[in-house]
Amino acid sequence: MVEVNIEFVTIDRNTRTPLVVLKEREGESKRILLIWIGESEAWAIENQLKQTPPPRPITHDLLKNVIETFSGKVESVSITSIEDSTFYAEVTLELNGEKFELDSRPSDAIALAVRCEVPIYVEEKVIEENGFLEAEVKKEKTPKRDAKDILENLDDDIAKHYTV
Amino acid sequence: MVEVKADYISTNNNGTPVVILKQKEGAPIRRLLIWVGEAEANAIKSYLDEMPSPRPMTHDLIKNIIDALSTTVNAVYITKIEKSTFYAKLSLKADTQEIAIDSRPSDAIAMAIRFNAPIFVDEGVLEEHGFLEEEKKDG
Numbered sequence: 507m508v509e510v511n512i513e514f515v516t517i518d519r520n521t522r523t524p525l526v527v528l529k530e531r532e533g534e535s536k537r538i539l540l541i542w543i544g545e546s547e548a549w550a551i552e553n554q555l556k557q558t559p560p561p562r563p564i565t566h567d568l569l570k571n572v573i574e575t576f577s578g579k580v581e582s583v584s585i586t587s588i589e590d591s592t593f594y595a596e597v598t599l600e601l602n603g604e605k606f607e608l609d610s611r612p613s614d615a616i617a618l619a620v621r622c623e624v625p626i627y628v629e630e631k632v633i634e635e636n637g638f639l640e641a642e643v644k645k646e647k648t649p650k651r652d653a654k655d656i657l658e659n660l661d662d663d664i665a666k667h668y669t670v
Numbered sequence: 671m672v673e674v675k676a677d678y679i680s681t682n683n684n685g686t687p688v689v690i691l692k693q694k695e696g697a698p699i700r701r702l703l704i705w706v707g708e709a710e711a712n713a714i715k716s717y718l719d720e721m722p723s724p725r726p727m728t729h730d731l732i733k734n735i736i737d738a739l740s741t742t743v744n745a746v747y748i749t750k751i752e753k754s755t756f757y758a759k760l761s762l763k764a765d766t767q768e769i770a771i772d773s774r775p776s777d778a779i780a781m782a783i784r785f786n787a788p789i790f791v792d793e794g795v796l797e798e799h800g801f802l803e804e805e806k807k808d809g
Contacts, residue, residue, distance in 0.1 A: 546709035547728070562755065565710065568777050569732050572762065575769055576739040592725065599738060606738045614728050 507584060507627040508532075510539065512616065515552045524548030526616060528585075528628065529640070537637035539628060541585070541593050547613030554620045566617040573599065573622075580622040581605070583615035586629050588636060671747065671790035674702065676779050679715045687711030689779060691748075691791065693800070700800035702791060704748075704756055710776035717783050729780040736785075740764055743785040746778035749792050751799060761787075 510528040518525050523542050530536040543551075550566045553559065563571065573580060581598040588594070595615040599606040610618075619626045628637075674691040681687050682705075689711065691702040706714070713729045716722065726734065736743065741764040748758045758778040759770040773781075782789045791800075 544709065546707065562757075562774050563772060563777075564774070565728050565732075565777050568760070568771065568773050569728070569735065571771050572732060572736060572741075572760075573739070575762065575771055576741055576764060578735070578739050597731070597735070599735065601739060608731065608734050608738060609726055610731050611725050611727075614726075614731050 508537075508630055508633055509625050510628050510633075512551065512555065512620065512626070513538070515548050515555070518542065526551060526613070528626065530633065530637075535639050535641075537633050538640055539585075539633050539637040541612050541616075543611075543613035543616075547611075547617055550617040551613070551620055554617070566614070566621060569614075569618060570621045577601070580618060580624050582625045582627060583610070583619045584627040584629065585612050585615070585632055588632055593632075672696075672700075672793055672796050674789050674791050674796075676714060676718060676783055676789065677701070678718065679711050689714055689776065691779075691789065693796070698802050700796055700802060702748075702796055702800045704775050704779075706774075706776035706779075710774070710780055713780040714776070714783065717780070729777070729784060732781060733784045736762065736781075743781050743787045744768070745788050745790060746773070746782040747790045747792070748775050748778070748795060751795055756795075 509531040511531050513527040513529045515524060515526050524545055525540050525542045528539045550564055578599055578601045581600050583595060583597050585593055585595045593612045595610045595612040597608045597610045597615050597618060599608060616626060673694045675694050677690045677692040679687055679689050686705055687708055688703050688705050693700045713727055741762050743760060744763040745761045746758060747761065748756055750757045756775045758773045758775040760773045760778050760781055761768060761770050779789060
């Protein structure tokens with residue numbers, strides 16, 4: 507497992523679908539992983555990152571409140587596999603010394619992780635096969651992988667983050 | 671408090687989803703409309719229509735977590751309306767402990783149907799904002 511940070515949430519221009527950009531936290535070659543998510547989950551991640559909470563608790567706030575009310579603790583979340591282009595994730599929950607691994611979509615797991623301030627991990631094999639290097643984005647004009655194409659089509663102000 | 675059931679989900683002319691709550695007993699039967707977000711509308715509709723998603727949706731994850739916490743949703747309450755915003759509470763029960771958590775009605779309803787828990791509306795809220803079937807046809 508490698509730990510990742512959320513770089514940012516944006517919209518893929520080609521498909522008009524929100525996506526979250528995850529970046530390896532340590533190591534020399536920081537790899538990037540893109541995960542396409544739903545609009546409401548993108549919003550849930552974005553407004554927590556920007557610290558602009560809505561007036562009423564949104565669904566992921568409720569989730570966090572439920573866990574805390576019963577003295578549960580989210581330890582971490584992990585992106586564990588990809589099957590038929592669908593990423594799978596798990597939420598690791600600790601309650602009274604007992605651990606639970608709960609099946610989740612990555613978007614919900616990430617929205618919860620940012621609220622509980624816990625690490626986000628990605629299975630090495632998943633980032634190895636589906637991630638790419640930050641430097642590759644700039645160098646290759648004809649991307650071999652779709653993900654790069656997406657990144658190159660990001661809004662200019664967002665693409666600035668990728669000036670290597 | 672008056673018990674209601676989540677009758678169905680519809681949309682207004684602008685495409686905003688609305689959940690129609692219907693008084694369960696008594697006469698006349700009143701209805702209450704609550705506008706909700708798209709994701710929450712889908713979370714309610716997919717469950718009412720028994721069309722589960724291949725992957726757990728957010729409210730399914732909440733249900734799984736509540737189950738893991740050895741807790742259950744025993745009721746939800748739509749308690750008040752302030753500045754056109756409805757307020758609700760999710761009542762959770764573990765052993766003898768019962769705790770109410772602040773929630774939007776949409777999330778509360780999505781959870782209630784997943785736990786087969788009753789949905790209650792404050793009498794004052796239903797009195798002021800509910801309507802009878804005949805009124806709906808007129809307006």
